[in-house]
Amino acid sequence: QITLKESGPTLLRPTQTLTLTCTFSGFSLTSDGEGVAWIRQPPGKALEWLALIYWDNDMRYSPSLKTRVSVTKDTSRKEVVLILTNMGPLDTATYYCAQYDVWTGSLDSWGPGALVTVSP
Amino acid sequence: QSVLTQPPSVSAAPGQRVTISCSGSSFNIEKYDVAWYQQLPGKAPKLLIYDNIRRPSGVPDRFSASKSGTSATLGISGLQTGDEADYYCGAWDSSLNAGVFGGGTKLTVL
Numbered sequence: 001q002i003t004l005k006e007s008g009p010t011l012l013r014p015t016q017t018l019t020l021t022c023t024f025s026g027f028s029l030t031s032d033g034e035g036v037a038w039i040r041q042p043p044g045k046a047l048e049w050l051a052l053i054y055w056d057n058d059m060r061y062s063p064s065l066k067t068r069v070s071v072t073k074d075t076s077r078k079e080v081v082l083i084l085t086n087m088g089p090l091d092t093a094t095y096y097c098a099q100y101d102v103w104t105g106s107l108d109s110w111g112p113g114a115l116v117t118v119s120p
Numbered sequence: 121q122s123v124l125t126q127p128p129s130v131s132a133a134p135g136q137r138v139t140i141s142c143s144g145s146s147f148n149i150e151k152y153d154v155a156w157y158q159q160l161p162g163k164a165p166k167l168l169i170y171d172n173i174r175r176p177s178g179v180p181d182r183f184s185a186s187k188s189g190t191s192a193t194l195g196i197s198g199l200q201t202g203d204e205a206d207y208y209c210g211a212w213d214s215s216l217n218a219g220v221f222g223g224g225t226k227l228t229v230l
Contacts, residue, residue, distance in 0.1 A: 037219065039221075046122055046221060046223045047165065047208055047210075047224065048221070049210075049220060060217055060218055060219075098165075104153055104155070105212045106153070107157070108176070110164040110166065112164050
C-alpha cells in the first residue's frame with residue numbers, strides 16, 4: 001500500500017521560507033519511472049503544479065516559481081522536501097505531495113495535504 | 121489562468137450521463153497522456169483516469185475517458201449523488217517543461 005503524508009508549519013509570516021516534508025511508504029523512489037510531485041491549492045481555487053523530483057534526482061519546476069522553489073529527496077529516510085522561499089499571502093494554500101508515474105504522467109497516490117497560511 | 125481549459129461547472133440528474141471537456145494544445149494534450157482526478161469536498165484529489173482512458177483498480181466503469189487531438193473528455197454515467205466533486209484534468213507540457221492542470225469542473229448531481 002502506497003501512502004504519502006505532508007508535514008511542516010501551518011503558519012508563516014511574509015518573507016519567511018516554507019519547508020515541507022513528504023514522508024512516503026510503499027515505494028522506494030529509486031526505481032526507474034518513479035517520482036514525487038508537489039501540488040498546491042489555494043482555498044477555493046484550482047490545483048497548481050509546483051515541482052517534481054525523479055528517481056534519478058532530476059528535477060522539474062513550475063516556471064512561475066522557478067526562482068523560489070526547490071525540492072530534494074532522501075530515499076533512505078523516504079522523504080522528499082519542498083522549499084519555497086519568500087512566502088507571501090498568495091502562497092496560502094493546501095500543499096500536496098503525490099507519487100508520480102513517469103510512464104503515464106499521472107499522479108497515482110496523494111497525501112492528505114497540509115494547509116499553510118501566510119499572514120503578518 | 122490554467123493552461124488546460126475546463127468548464128467551471130456541469131450538472132445533471134441522478135442516473136443521467138455527463139461529460140467534462142478538457143482543452144489544451146500541441147504542447148500538452150496532443151503530445152502526452154492525460155489523467156483525470158476527482159476531488160471530493162474537503163478531500164485530497166484522487167486519480168480517476170490515467171493513460172488517457174485507463175481506470176485504476178477500484179474505479180467503477182461508470183467513469184470513462186477519451187482523447188482526440190488537443191482535447192480530452194471525461195464521461196460519467198449513471199450519476200450518483202456521491203459523484204458530486206471537482207474534477208481536474210492534467211498532463212505534461214513540453215513548452216513549460218512542467219505538469220499542468222485544468223481549472224477544475226464542479227459536478228452537481230441535481
